[in-house]
Amino acid sequence: MENTQITPNSSNHISNKNWYDRHYKLLLIIPLILFLFSIIYLTLFYHSNGDIFYKDVSLTGGTTVTVFDGNVSLVNLRSSLISQFPDLIVRGISDISSGKQRGFSLETKSNSSEIKSALESYLGYNLTSDNSSVEFSGASLSTGFYQQLRFAIILAFTLMAVVVFVIFRTPVRSLSIILAGLGDIIMTVCVIDILGIQLSTAGIVALLMLIGYSVDVDILLTTRVFRHRDGNLNQRIFGAFKTGITMTLTAMASIAIALIFTFSISSTLAQMFTIILIGLAFDIVNCWVMNASILKWYAEVKKIE
Amino acid sequence: MKLNFGFRVWLLIIVLLLSVLAIAPWGYFQSGVVIKSVDVNSSSFDQGIKAGEIIKSINGQIITDKSSYANVTDSIFIDNSSKRIDLVTDKNEYILFTNNSLGLTIDSIPKTRIQTGLDLRGGARALVQPDAVITDSQLNDLIQISTNRFNVFGLSDVQIRGVTDLAGNKYMLVEVAGATPNDLESLISQQGKFEAKVGNTTVFEGGKQDIADVCRNDATCAGITNCGSDGQGAYVCEFRFTLYLTAEAAQRHADITRNISLDSTSKYLSQKLYLFVDGNQVDELNIGADLRGSSTTQISIQGPGNGKTQDEALQNAKDNMKKLQTVLITGSLPYKLNIVKLDTISSSLGDQFTYSILLAGFFALLGVSIIIFVRYRKIKSSLALLFTSFSELVIILGVAALINWNLDIPSLAGILATIGTGVDSQIVILDEARRGVSTSMKEKIKRALFIILASYATALASLLPLYWAGAGLFKGFAVTTIIGITAGVFISRPAFAEMIKRIEGN
Numbered sequence: 183m184e185n186t187q188i189t190p191n192s193s194n195h196i197s198n199k200n201w202y203d204r205h206y207k208l209l210l211i212i213p214l215i216l217f218l219f220s221i222i223y224l225t226l227f228y229h230s231n232g233d234i235f236y237k238d239v240s241l242t243g244g245t246t247v248t249v250f251d252g253n254v255s256l257v258n259l260r261s262s263l264i265s266q267f268p269d270l271i272v273r274g275i276s277d278i279s280s281g282k283q284r285g286f287s288l289e290t291k292s293n294s295s296e297i298k299s300a301l302e303s304y305l306g307y308n309l310t311s312d313n314s315s316v317e318f319s320g321a322s323l324s325t326g327f328y329q330q331l332r333f334a335i336i337l338a339f340t341l342m343a344v345v346v347f348v349i350f351r352t353p354v355r356s357l358s359i360i361l362a363g364l365g366d367i368i369m370t371v372c373v374i375d376i377l378g379i380q381l382s383t384a385g386i387v388a389l390l391m392l393i394g395y396s397v398d399v400d401i402l403l404t405t406r407v408f409r410h411r412d413g414n415l416n417q418r419i420f421g422a423f424k425t426g427i428t429m430t431l432t433a434m435a436s437i438a439i440a441l442i443f444t445f446s447i448s449s450t451l452a453q454m455f456t457i458i459l460i461g462l463a464f465d466i467v468n469c470w471v472m473n474a475s476i477l478k479w480y481a482e483v484k485k486i487e
Numbered sequence: 488m489k490l491n492f493g494f495r496v497w498l499l500i501i502v503l504l505l506s507v508l509a510i511a512p513w514g515y516f517q518s519g520v521v522i523k524s525v526d527v528n529s530s531s532f533d534q535g536i537k538a539g540e541i542i543k544s545i546n547g548q549i550i551t552d553k554s555s556y557a558n559v560t561d562s563i564f565i566d567n568s569s570k571r572i573d574l575v576t577d578k579n580e581y582i583l584f585t586n587n588s589l590g591l592t593i594d595s596i597p598k599t600r601i602q603t604g605l606d607l608r609g610g611a612r613a614l615v616q617p618d619a620v621i622t623d624s625q626l627n628d629l630i631q632i633s634t635n636r637f638n639v640f641g642l643s644d645v646q647i648r649g650v651t652d653l654a655g656n657k658y659m660l661v662e663v664a665g666a667t668p669n670d671l672e673s674l675i676s677q678q679g680k681f682e683a684k685v686g687n688t689t690v691f692e693g694g695k696q697d698i699a700d701v702c703r704n705d706a707t708c709a710g711i712t713n714c715g716s717d718g719q720g721a722y723v724c725e726f727r728f729t730l731y732l733t734a735e736a737a738q739r740h741a742d743i744t745r746n747i748s749l750d751s752t753s754k755y756l757s758q759k760l761y762l763f764v765d766g767n768q769v770d771e772l773n774i775g776a777d778l779r780g781s782s783t784t785q786i787s788i789q790g791p792g793n794g795k796t797q798d799e800a801l802q803n804a805k806d807n808m809k810k811l812q813t814v815l816i817t818g819s820l821p822y823k824l825n826i827v828k829l830d831t832i833s834s835s836l837g838d839q840f841t842y843s844i845l846l847a848g849f850f851a852l853l854g855v856s857i858i859i860f861v862r863y864r865k866i867k868s869s870l871a872l873l874f875t876s877f878s879e880l881v882i883i884l885g886v887a888a889l890i891n892w893n894l895d896i897p898s899l900a901g902i903l904a905t906i907g908t909g910v911d912s913q914i915v916i917l918d919e920a921r922r923g924v925s926t927s928m929k930e931k932i933k934r935a936l937f938i939i940l941a942s943y944a945t946a947l948a949s950l951l952p953l954y955w956a957g958a959g960l961f962k963g964f965a966v967t968t969i970i971g972i973t974a975g976v977f978i979s980r981p982a983f984a985e986m987i988k989r990i991e992g993n
Binding site: 439 | 609656850858862896899904908914937942
């Protein structure tokens with residue numbers, strides 16, 4: 183049984199071996215370019231925006247009003263309120279099965295009574311807890327939240343790095359995993375910025391999840407390459423690749439499906455799933471191009487067969 | 488049939504069964520409505536009907552849900568004549584004679600013991616911060632006073648707890664389930680410092696020290712006395728209720744009023760009793776001449792309510808009376824409170840959310856199944872994998888139900904992500920088991936579990952800081968996810984390894 187399993191692997195690896203052996207160091211250029219681009223982009227972004235991403239009202243303070251009224255024209259609503267609330271964001275909420283508009287939500291940095299009264303006079307009826315939801319966060323609380331979440335990200339990353347060091351002991355093996363994790367995060371943030379997404383508290387939580395989850399595949403790769411001794415180095419890398427890519431693609435498929443079913447109804451879930459999806463996609467490059475090449479290079483230097 | 492699954496699989500099956508017991512999905516098989524509360528002034532109360540009983544039928548008509556209850560009661564109380572009502576609950580049969588409502592608040596029977604968060608079932612959440620630095624014991628006092636206030640005000644389904652964030656800030660988190668009272672904001676943040684003064688001298692304050700009792704819900708000593716137009720298109724109503732002072736406060740009243748002269752009419756004293764809440768004057772009362780120097784323990788408090796219509800003015804007067812009574816009974820807080828976050832969430836979209844998420848979960852699992860089957864082309868292993876993922880879901884829900892954890896939207900995202908990583912771990916096990924000829928199955932599983940444990944450790948490390956960040960608002964997410972991955976690593980994934988050892992080992 184297991185013999186038949188090995189045969190196709192070996193033939194694959196023979197056909198790929200020469201090319202991979204010759205070019206694996208060159209492949210490192212791809213993640214290097216992505217890294218450089220992300221760092222430069224984020225630095226420029228930081229200089230023009232004062233932070234490395236756009237923040238929504240959950241991180242800056244402000245109000246989100248959700249109204250369950252499917253008969254309001256979002257375009258008209260926006261144009262009549264925009265002069266009073268220049269930072270207003272209007273989103274539609276629709277039913278997943280019928281696609282029909284179920285309501286809409288408004289986001290602004292203004293406080294809840296201002297936007298509520300403006301909205302009430304536009305709609306011509308009072309907003310109650312039956313027909314609407316209002317979420318308000320004070321500016322100082324939100325800023326505090328943001329600082330804590332930022333600290334949580336740094337702490338989480340540090341703890342993850344410590345755990346990786348404890349498990350793998352040697353600097354190169356550990357650092358290449360940590361570097362892949364770092365790449366996943368900064369490249370994802372870069373894409374979020376390019377897409378113009380305003381990060382919410384839930385979005386930051388998703389980045390935290392990404393820290394923990396994205397290194398899974400890197401751990402698998404490093405373990406297979408250095409702790410196991412069946413097959414030669416390339417066979418171990420390709421074996422790990424086969425497992426790892428199944429893991430990542432399965433995760434991406436399930437997250438993408440979840441995203442499709444929730445994006446029209448919950449911007450919180452939509453943002454979390456989008457971030458994880460982008461992060462997992464980058465992990466394919468960071469793990470199988472960067473981490474694999476670094477480990478192969480290291481193994482060859484150390485003469486590990 | 489052979490049942491030698493091995494210890495790990497048995498452990499999974501036992502935990503799975505316990506989880507189902509914890510979730511208790513029996514509500515799906517029950518019909519009726521559950522009684523949430525019984526009005527003390529109703530004939531239902533007199534007959535001994537208790538909250539928690541499940542109404543099965545009324546006058547022989549079967550009650551299946553909230554709408555059938557509403558239909559039946561609407562048809563019975565169509566006029567004001569007195570009628571006989573036969574009410575059957577799961578515990579007893581009652582015969583009531585009444586001409587108005589049954590005095591029962593009812594709700595649907597909960598389908599399971601899983602509790603959903605405010606963002607799914609609707610309600611209000613306020614994060615309140617004192618404007619002074621307070622100690623833990625002061626925070627506990629604050630919670631105690633606030634809890635009293637909510638009880639006095641008549642809100643029962645309220646959870647109040649103290650939270651501390653990563654930066655050491657202390658907050659009081661107030662969560663109100665269901666419909667949100669309009670004056671929640673003032674109820675929470677009002678410092679509620681009540682003072683009654685003559686001139687600059689305080690006669691008595693709100694709280695136990697000075698107030699022995701406050702008349703409430705008793706028409707003989709509390710109520711709306713008169714309503715009418717103010718002549719300018721608006722309406723004014725007046726409330727009045729009796730306040731009972733302690734002997735000490737009554738003596739103070741006597742000492743202070745003893746030397747005050749009478750006014751020109753000789754009916755009242757020349758100085759009035761001024762009432763302040765949080766430093767703002769809410770009312771002024773004339774002191775009757777006969778009260779001069781007397782240690783009266785009863786004081787009649789009155790105040791107005793305004794509105795565009797008479798009904799509005801009446802409601803406003805009732806609300807003002809309730810607020811003043813609440814403040815008088817519960818006393819004041821020693822500092823000002825700021826509402827730093829206030830969310831009032833409608834339950835309108837809750838069902839839609841749950842439906843979308845269930846649909847998302849189902850199709851995600853279906854998608855994963857297809858990938859797994861295409862990749863491995865082994866029906867037994869693929870089914871074992873799906874069974875394991877499904878059990879992880881049941882275990883998370885079971886633990887959440889057991890510890891009364893409220894599942895909010897981020898927690899659901901956490902559950903989906905946990906199932907995703909669970910599948911990843913099972914793929915590692917499956918692939919390790921099928922790799923290489925030279926190593927024993929035991930060794931292969933050991934290797935797989937090493938990778939899984941290492942991944943678990945990094946995930947745990949990255950989620951832990953979230954437990955404290957953001958005043959505990961992400962605790963739900965952190966806890967659910969940690970429960971999920973821990974159950975996965977120690978229960979379901981070893982069981983899956985065992986299953987694969989048996990399936991692939993043959």
